[in-house]
Amino acid sequence: MVLKRRLSYGSRGYYLPPIPDIPKPTKKKRTARKKVMQNPLAAFDMLATVAGNLLNDLDTDVVPVNLDGAPNCNSTLKKEPLDEPLDQLKTTKMESPDQNSTNQSTAGPSDLSPKTLTDKQPDLCTNGYEVQFAAKQGETDIDLVRSISSESSSEFSLYSGGIGIALDPNPSSLETRLTVNRDDDENTSWCTDAVVKKSSKRMKKSCVDKLKKVISRCKKYDATAKVINDRKRKCYAQQMSQKNRFKRKTLFHCSSSSSPNGQVRLCIKSFKVPELSIEIAESASIGTLKRTVMEALAAVLEGELTVGVMLEGKKVRENSGTLREAGIFCDSPLLDTVGFTLEPEPVQSPLMAPHTSSDSFDNRDAMEPLASDMPATPSSLEPVPVPVPTTPVKSHVTDPDPVLSPIEVSSAEQAVPQISQAIIPLPVPAVKIEPLAVVPAVRKTRQVDALGQRRMRRPFSVAEVEALVAAVEKLGTGRWRDVKIRAFETAKHRTYVDLKDKWKTLVHTATISPQQRRGEPVPQELLDRVLAAQSYWSHQHSKLAKSSIGEPGLADYDSSPSPVKITSL
DNA sequence: GTTAGGG
DNA sequence: CCCTAAC
Numbered sequence: 001m002v003l004k005r006r007l008s009y010g011s012r013g014y015y016l017p018p019i020p021d022i023p024k025p026t027k028k029k030r031t032a033r034k035k036v037m038q039n040p041l042a043a044f045d046m047l048a049t050v051a052g053n054l055l056n057d058l059d060t061d062v063v064p065v066n067l068d069g070a071p072n073c074n075s076t077l078k079k080e081p082l083d084e085p086l087d088q089l090k091t092t093k094m095e096s097p098d099q100n101s102t103n104q105s106t107a108g109p110s111d112l113s114p115k116t117l118t119d120k121q122p123d124l125c126t127n128g129y130e131v132q133f134a135a136k137q138g139e140t141d142i143d144l145v146r147s148i149s150s151e152s153s154s155e156f157s158l159y160s161g162g163i164g165i166a167l168d169p170n171p172s173s174l175e176t177r178l179t180v181n182r183d184d185d186e187n188t189s190w191c192t193d194a195v196v197k198k199s200s201k202r203m204k205k206s207c208v209d210k211l212k213k214v215i216s217r218c219k220k221y222d223a224t225a226k227v228i229n230d231r232k233r234k235c236y237a238q239q240m241s242q243k244n245r246f247k248r249k250t251l252f253h254c255s256s257s258s259s260p261n262g263q264v265r266l267c268i269k270s271f272k273v274p275e276l277s278i279e280i281a282e283s284a285s286i287g288t289l290k291r292t293v294m295e296a297l298a299a300v301l302e303g304e305l306t307v308g309v310m311l312e313g314k315k316v317r318e319n320s321g322t323l324r325e326a327g328i329f330c331d332s333p334l335l336d337t338v339g340f341t342l343e344p345e346p347v348q349s350p351l352m353a354p355h356t357s358s359d360s361f362d363n364r365d366a367m368e369p370l371a372s373d374m375p376a377t378p379s380s381l382e383p384v385p386v387p388v389p390t391t392p393v394k395s396h397v398t399d400p401d402p403v404l405s406p407i408e409v410s411s412a413e414q415a416v417p418q419i420s421q422a423i424i425p426l427p428v429p430a431v432k433i434e435p436l437a438v439v440p441a442v443r444k445t446r447q448v449d450a451l452g453q454r455r456m457r458r459p460f461s462v463a464e465v466e467a468l469v470a471a472v473e474k475l476g477t478g479r480w481r482d483v484k485i486r487a488f489e490t491a492k493h494r495t496y497v498d499l500k501d502k503w504k505t506l507v508h509t510a511t512i513s514p515q516q517r518r519g520e521p522v523p524q525e526l527l528d529r530v531l532a533a534q535s536y537w538s539h540q541h542s543k544l545a546k547s548s549i550g551e552p553g554l555a556d557y558d559s560s561p562s563p564v565k566i567t568s569l
Numbered sequence: 570g571t572t573a574g575g576g
Numbered sequence: 577c578c579c580t581a582a583c
Contacts, residue, residue: 454577454578455577455578457577478572478573479571479572480571480572480573481570481571481572496571496572497571497572497573497577497578498577500572500573500574501577501578504573504574
């Protein structure tokens with residue numbers, strides 16, 4: 001999978017394409033649609049892109065990617081004469097970051113083995129969750145593990161297994177590798193060499209879809225989205241010019257395997273993502289929690305991100321200085337303290353838009369959720385006020401400071417080792433502290449809350465079936481909205497899609513033998529009517545299909561008639 | 570926003 | 577029920 005990336009440069013960092021463009025298959029038929037796998041590693045690649053950019057940024061002139069010995073480094077990379085010195089970087093392994101004093105984290109061994117990434121260990125950070133990105137045997141899912149240091153069961157450490165990047169050229173690694181490839185047409189391009197093998201296709205697709213959906217949904221309310229996009233466009237030109245240079249450097253670099261000096265190798269095993277704050281019902285399932293986190297993550301990734309470089313727990317703001325000057329060089333004692341962060345642009349994103357809504361996620365009667373009564377709106381995404389370390393998970397956060405710069409926040413919370421193979425225990429209550437986005441997670445009782453927990457199963461009663469059949473007999477199939485209005489107007493939990501689905505199952509039920517039927521038995525009489533109506537309307541539809549005239553929906557037959565009437569048509 | 574169908 | 581292409 002090779003994705004062309006836009007290497008955008010911002011004065012302060014790199015902009016990530018929100019999500020790789022996923023070409024939608026042109027719509028054609030409504031039937032037999034084949035769901036084309038749509039880049040299941042989208043998120044993954046996105047991060048890989050960051051990594052690529054990041055590495056590129058370590059030195060404005062040199063791409064410190066040491067692919068020596070990496071089997072993934074195409075031989076085609078050996079060309080490209082070097083036109084600039086690369087002495088700023090030394091080849092060296094990135095040791096595990098030293099845990100900063102401010103962070104109770106325990107320095108982990110500089111283990112670069114794949115195992116490190118595959119092990120599900122909680123990543124901690126004092127400010128909330130730290131999501132470690134890693135490819136775990138192809139799983140693209142968010143797993144949850146309890147914090148080992150937990151004092152309360154409510155504390156979790158999130159671990160994202162699957163969305164990951166690792167710059168480990170180790171051929172035996174299970175990690176997804178970031179490699180530099182070159183093809184004749186596109187020259188060099190970053191690509192992720194997914195080592196991921198047997199992965200849950202469905203899972204990956206699901207995650208990607210979720211991300212897309214979330215992003216899509218977020219944008220819907222994003223009043224500033226356009227602005228952001230425009231910015232992206234603007235910097236695109238820069239990207240291109242930069243990209244060329246980038247490529248050249250990259251090529252050169254790979255070819256200069258004989259000149260290990262002046263290079264420093266940084267293995268980015270994980271990125272600390274901005275704090276994610278979520279609210280979720282205690283009764284929510286773990287699966288819901290996962291989805292929620294995924295949403296929060298997607299929301300964050302959706303915005304403009306820049307990579308921040310941390311050194312000794314402090315943010316390195318200077319972009320022009322060399323790595324060496326900054327203290328990042330082979331054998332540097334500071335090497336262990338290098339860290340990276342993904343930071344949102346200081347631009348106010350929709351997710352951070354100030355909002356005063358409050359009780360948008362209160363629990364409601366699960367039995368009568370009112371889909372129309374509290375639709376999910378951007379208001380659900382609230383910024384959280386600053387430092388409220390003790391804020392319980394479920395507490396509501398309101399009136400955040402919209403002006404608060406994420407960057408500032410980020411710098412304030414220094415000392416958090418960003419690149420880390422060590423798993424740091426999460427010492428604070430799971431949530432809170434300036435999240436970039438608060439994702440409502442109390443879906444249990446919400447009927448129409450996309451991405452939320454699956455709706456409660458509510459089998460149709462015979463009475464409902466009766467009403468449905470009657471309505472369909474009258475209105476026909478294909479007018480589910482009308483059916484809904486006609487027979488289920490007050491049944492908030494029955495959407496027209498539900499009715500359509502129910503009809504489908506009724507038809508099926510009526511077709512199979514009684515022994516095969518399950519659930520509350522539906523009177524045969526009703527099933528007969530179902531078949532009759534189905535047959536009738538099928539004919540009607542086929543008729544109309546031929547002579548595309550007349551108003552199908554307006555025709556109907558008496559609901560009481562025997563199947564005989566149908567046959568007469 | 571609706572429909573139609575596959576999952 | 578969910579998901580989503582196609583309208």
